[in-house]
Amino acid sequence: MAFEGSLDSVSFADILNTLCRVNKEGVLVVSDDKKKKAIYFRDNGVTLIGGNQRAKIGEMLVKAGKIAPKDLETTLSEHKGTILGETFIDRGLVTQDEVEEVIATQIEEEICDIFFWEGAHFSFQEGPPKKDLSSEQQVTLTFDVQSVLFKIAGQIGDWEEIRRQIPSFNMIFIPLKEYATLDFVGTKLQKENCETILKHLNGINDVSDIIRLSQLSVLNVCKIISTLLQINAVRPANFEELQKAAMECQKKAQIQKQIRxxxxxxxxxxxxxxxxxxxxxxxxxxxxxxxxxxxxxxxxxxxxxxxxxxxxxxxxxxxxxxxxxxxxxxxxxxxxxxxxxxxxxxxxxxxxxxxxxxxxxxxxxxxxxxxxxxxxxxxxxxxxxxxxxxxxxxxxxxxxxxxxxxxxxxxxxxxxxxxxxxxxxxxxxxxxDIEIKKLTIKLHRKIKMEKYRTWIISGTATGIFLFLFMMYYLYYEFSARNLYYNAKNFESSSHQEAQRIYEILLEQYAWSSIVENAREDLQKLKEQIEKNEKVVVDITKDFERFVFQKFEQVKVLAQIGRFQESRQRLDQLKREYPDKNWQKLAEKTDQYIKEEEQKQELKKTNTLKKEAKLAFEREEYDKALELYKKLLERMPKNTKDKEELKYIESLHQEIASIYQTKLSKLVSESNQKFQEGNTKEKEGNFKEAVFFYTETENVVNQAFLIPQLSVEQERELSHTKNLASQGKNRIEEWRISASTKLKEAQLLESQGKIEQSYQMIQELIQDPQLSKTESAQKALLPIQIVTEPSGAVLKDTIQQTPLVVHIKPDEKKTVQLHYPGFMTVGMVLTRKSPPILEFTLKRAVLWQYDTLGPIWGKVGHYRNTAVVTSRSGKVTAINEKNGKILWEARTRKGIGDIEAGVSILGNCVYFGSNDSYVYSMELDTGKKIWEFKTESFIKSVPAVEQESVIVGAMDGSIYSLHRQQGTTNWTYKGANTLKFKNDPILWGDLSVFISISGEILALNLSSGAESWRLKLDNTITSETAVGSKNIFLGISPQHLCSIDMDQRRLDWKVALKGMITKIHVSGTSLYVVTSTGYIYSIARKDGGIIWWKKMPRGIYSEPLELNGFLYVGCMDSYLYILDAKNGENFWKGMYGRRGIRSDIVASPNAIYLGTEDGILYALER
CATH class of the missing domain: 1.25.40 (Serine Threonine Protein Phosphatase 5, Tetratricopeptide repeat)
Structure with missing residues (x-):
């Protein structure tokens, strides 16, 4: 069955429904004028066709946090031949399940991305893809295709609603509220993801930019934006905002984005x-x-x-x-x-x-x-x-x-x-056509004759015309030039005659080549005649004006007070112009100079008197003295005129009065300045005190310059000056002492001696004199904050502990320390705070739950649901995000305790109990689906595959049960010496069981027939750890061994300290713990010890390696976090009192640990 069409006329939801219904093998191709996408559907898998899939699988694993970018780069450089995903698995970087999970998510996104294509064409063709679409490096995932399609189809409602609210990935959204004010009640948003997206909503980034920058899936980003739209936290950009965004893109030369x-x-x-x-x-x-x-x-x-x-x-x-x-x-x-x-x-x-x-x-x-x-x-x-x-x-x-x-x-x-x-x-x-041929021949002849005739006539006429024209031109030009040269000759003797000849030339010979020269010369001649006529009239007037201006300049010199220069210039004019009229003008000018001189002298004297009196009234004594002295200087030295002598005496009296008044004022001012300085010193305002003391010295120095100073006044002023100098010296000593103390304290702080620096600052700010200095006012108390682990960030800064915070002596400073995964620490710092504050950070607990019995089994989790078992026989499902109990169930009383964890597949939970039963329950409701009675205790986690549930009992029996109904597929009865406590392993088409006695038994998964068995020399002491082609076991007395499952032989064995209890596989390393408290980091390849560490008590909990850290639960009740590279301590925290036995488990939402006290803790990742 094949079909095709346009997404404008057929919705993508209808296409998916069709694919779900027909369940056919084929290739779905969707394309527009910019991109093309092809997906190959088979009955057992899906292939993404086209593109650099080698890079894509690596990028997907990095984005999902499964591998580090450095591991991707190394693997790509060394990769040859095999499929890239298998290379990652062989190198121990990821597991098969992790690769499949990432690829399945990517395929879902690739399919769902088509919801946002506009104007695209689609087609579906049955059968395998054509050669032009296939590639050796395509990523293929084997799983139930129908389940993927039905899963996507189940989300069609979500996608169509998202498509309605977000028609295009090119849309811009504008935030309407701050993140802290948003109400997420009733939504399923992860606050971290929501905050990440809001951070990128800056009025420029569109939806495709946010998907790229946030590193989140397309569905997650679209759902978050859709929810933000519903709670009115964002809105689509309006016209003006789109215009502004376009202008910003234009400035950055992002033209394609500007166009969108x-x-x-x-x-x-x-x-x-x-x-x-x-x-x-x-x-x-x-x-x-x-x-x-x-x-x-x-x-x-x-x-x-x-x-x-x-x-x-x-x-x-x-x-x-x-x-x-x-x-x-x-x-x-x-x-x-x-x-x-x-x-x-x-x-x-x-x-x-x-x-x-x-x-x-x-x-x-x-x-x-x-x-x-x-x-x-x-x-x-x-x-x-x-x-x-x-x-x-x-x-x-x-x-x-x-x-x-x-x-x-x-x-x-x-x-x-x-x-x-x-x-x-x-x-x-x-x-x-004969007629047309004849006509064309005739026309050719006619054209030829017409050309010949035209040439003869035109040539003859042209020759005659040229001869006559040249003769006339020569005569015409000769006559014009003759007149021009005659006019030029008359220019030097008779301007009028030259003008007449030029005018005849211009009138009668207008076409001559000399006519332009004649016109220019005539214009120049007329201008010269006019100029000559004006010169005679203007010369006389200009001369009179010139002489008169010279006399006026003499008057101007007198007006500005330059009398000597004005008289010299007047004498010179008398000599130059002896004419009677000019001599009369000189006498008038001389009289004007004398009158102006008398007027200005009187004006200056009156001005000086007024300025002196005004200065005295304003108490500007120095200026008044200077002006009175100038008045004395203007008086004659040896005058005998009584009026002048009387005036001089009055001036001397005025000067003496000014000196006495000024002296009294300076004495009073010096005492006042000193008192102000002394008051400021007592108040602790040293800066102003020094200012007033210096002013006192300056005032006294001015008084010493006055001639009328008496001995008593001089003694009083000297005493005041000495007191001021002593005050300045005293303050300077305090300033130097305070500055030295502050520098010493700062030096101690720089050397890491925080306590000594803190004590010295305290002494400085408590000293009654030094505390008032400028250095003391600038001093800050150093308080060092130390945390375990170090590296906590001080809020609103980039500082990390250990760090030093400085506070003012009178300040109350509130600080907060943040560390991802730990609780925020807040404190208020004052001058009473100790110089060194030490804190042990506490891990942030999302929620906790009491199971009423010791927890030994590993916590199971699936789709935001965690399932925990207890030795009390209790099984509980909990919402991972909020700790809400979804359901609780119990096994049979008495011996119905549960030692192992659960298996989860689809919507079903499977587990075994010491009451000899295997249970199947619904994950969502806890409703029992079926239960199966065995003949002995069940102490392991059942292995679950698509059709069967496989479990081993402590009496040597092995059961294969129908997954949906709980009926027996087959039973294997082993010897009583076989006790199966380790979890079964699904290995291809085999189920592998490991007995405490050291027997490794491989049975056919379908029939239960024994395929092979391997007997180890020692008993098994640990749980089984599974690698890509090896399993790892602890055997008695104190050995770790690696078994090659393909070759069915012992690969290597290494002796350790203590009985091995748990093994954790991570990348190329094994993390092994023992009953005596030892932790080992061991190379998977050859068993070489990388590092080891001794803990206070025994360890029965499987460690967890996460983001470079190793989480270890110990029987001393502490959770230890170590550096996975070298085993160095990073942090420890106590949980309960009886110890930690359950394995440490991480889900996308939390880190889980269960204690012997029965408490399950969900820690923030």
Whole structure:
């Protein structure tokens, strides 16, 4: 059965439903103009076809956290031949289940990704893929295809709802709320994933960017964004935000992304011309000519009627990108007609006719040419185009007919040459037409004779004309030049005569080559005549003005107080201009100088008096003294005038009064400044105290300069100055002492002596004098914070413990320490806090549960549900995320305790009990499906495969039960010495059992027939650990051995300290624990010891290696976290009082450990 179609007409949900219903082998191909995806469905598996699958499987494992990027790089460089997934498994980096889980998830995402394709074509063909689609490196996964399709089909409702809310991965979403304010009640969101996505919602990243940046699956990202939309935490970007995002992309040269955002904004405002133009220009910039042309066409259509000229430009741009497109050319032709632009109309009609011919659209071309022949009969190009169209379409009769019409036109207009060419073209189609042949011969002769006659006549006429013209020209030019040279001669003797001759030359010989020179010379001559006439008049006026300005300059010098210079200049003018009129002007100027000098002297004296009195009133004594001294200097030295002597005496009295007033003020000011400094010192404001003490010294120094200073005043001022100096020295000593203490404390801190530094700072800030210094005010108390483990991050910083926090003496500082997987520690630091604070961080417990009995078995988990068993016989299913109990069940009372864990497959839980029963229950509800009675205790976890449940008992019996019904498929009865306590192993088509006595028994999975057995020399002391082709066991007395399952032989054996209890396989290493408390890291390949460590008590719990750390549960009740590379202690924490015996287990949601006290702890990863 094959089918195909478009995703625009058939929903992808219908396609999936069809695939589920028909269950056929075949290839589903989905493609659009940018990408193509092919998926090969078989009855036992799915293959992703195409692409670099070697890189894809590695990238998927890194993204899922299964391998490190360095391991991927190493494996790819060494990989040869085999499938990459098998290489990872052989190297011990991942297990088969982990590879299958990652590939299944990837296939689901590849299929579900198609929900978001638009305008794509799909097809389904039965049978294997074609050779062009196949590849040796494709990733194939063998599993129940129907279950995958039904699982995806079961999510169709989710995908269709997501598709409705998120139509495209190109959409941008804008956050409306802060992460801390979001209410997740009623949602199933993981807060970490939600926070990761909100962090990338920055107004630029679209959904595809968020998928890439968050490293989350497509479904997870889409579900989270869909839920955020439902709780109004985000919204789609509006028009303005899309425009802003497009501009940001343009700045970063991300043109493809810019185009996507512009097209989204155009969907919001379909008629926005500016957005259309921006999209077209963006496509132009990246060479997308076709798309640019389409958008220019849309722009042209948009403004076709409102702005025809703009529409013409848009259609011309469209033609530049898609030259062979009919529509823009037809639109341009219509616009030219509308605008009555005949020239452009004819041009575009011709270009369109040529395009119709080139693209073989002959009917439209003929119709166009016919219309324009009728409209513009004189435009013969349309007839030529019509003939070409008929010729290209093989319509010979029409070619001949139109050619004859064209020939008649040329004949009527007497255009012989094109008439001849047209006839010759007709002959190509009708070579036997005698009349046309004769006519062409006649036309050829006529053209030849016409050429000869024309040449003779034109040659003769030209010769005669040239001879006569040269003779006249020589006479004309000679006469003009003769007049020009006569005019030039008269220029030096008679300007008027030269002007007359120039004017005759210009009038009578206007065509002479000398006429331009004559015109220029005449203009220069006229300008010279005008200039000469003005010179005589202006010289006299200029001279009088010049002399008068010199006398005015003398007055200006007097006005600005330069009297001596003004008199010197006046004397010089008297000598230069002895004329009577000028001498009178000199006398007036001399009188003006004298009057101006007297006026300015009086003005200066009055100004100085006013300024001196004003300065005295303002207490500007120095300025007042200076001004009074200037007044004294202006008085005559040896005057005997009584008025002048009296005035001089008054000046001396004013000066003496100023000195006394100033001295009194300075004495008072010095005492006041000193008192202010002393007060500031007592208050502890040393900076201002020093300032006032220095001001006191400055004031005293000013007083010492006054001549009228008395001895008593001098003594008082000296005493004040000494007190001020002592205050300054005292403060300086305190400052130096405080600064030295602070530097010593800082040095101690830099040397790691935190306690001594802390004590020295305390002494500094408690000292009554030093605490008031600037150094003490800057001092900060150092408090060191130490945590186990180290590396806790101080909130809002990048500092990690051990670290030092500085606080002000009067500060209360709240700090918080964060470490992933541990509880946040908060504290308030004050000056009373000790200098060193030590904390042991506590692991963050998501939830805990009391099983009412010791927990020995490994916790099972599946789809956010954890299942735990207890020696009390209790089985409990718990929601991993919130610790809510889903259901509880019990085995039979008395001996119904459970030592091992559970197996989970699908929606079923399987486990055995010491009450000799094997149970099957529903995972969701705890409802018992079936129970099976054996003949002895069950102390191991049943092995479950698609059809069967395999379990061994302590009496040597082995049972294969029907998985759905619990009935017996087959039973194997071994010797009573065989006691099966280790979990069975499914190895290909075999089930492998290991007895405490050292027997390894392999039975056929279908029939129970014994395939082979291997007897070890010693008893088994540990659980079985499984590698890719080996199993690992602890045997008595204290040995670890590796057994090659393919060769059925002992690979290696190594002696350790203590009885081996549990073995953990991780990558290329084994982590082995013993009953005496030893932990070993051992190489899988050869059993070499990498490192070992001794713990306080015995260890019966299987360790867990996770993210480079080794989690170890010990019987001293502590959980130890070690560095998996070297065994160094990272952290320890106590859980319960009786010890930890159950294996440490990690799920995607939590880390689980169970204690002898019966408590199950779910720790944050």
């Amino acid at each position: 955002f512009l097209e989204q904004s155009l969907e919001l405002r379909p008629n926005n011309e500016q957005v259309m133009l921006s999209i077209a220009q963006a496509y132009e910039s990246i060479g997308g000519g076709k798309k640019a042309g389409e958008y220019y066409c849309k722009l042209g259509d948009r403004v076709f009627m409102s702005d025809p000229k703009a529409a013409s430009k848009y259609f011309e741009r469209a033609i530049a990108h898609i030259a062979k497109a009919f529509v823009p050319r037809e639109k341009l032709l219509a616009l030219s007609e509308h605008l009555d632009d005949e020239e452009k109309e004819i041009y575009h009609a011709k270009m369109l006719a040529r395009l119709y011919k080139d693209e073989q659209v002959y009917d439209k071309g003929v119709e166009l040419c016919t219309r324009y022949i009728d409209k513009y009969p004189s435009e013969l190009d349309f007839r030529y185009a019509l003939i070409d169209l008929y010729s290209s379409s093989k319509k010979i009769e029409q070619v001949i007919e139109e050619s004859q019409t064209l020939a008649n036109i040329y004949e009527q207009s007497n255009r012989i040459r094109p008439y001849l060419e047209t006839l010759e073209k007709i002959l190509e189609y009708t070579p036997d």
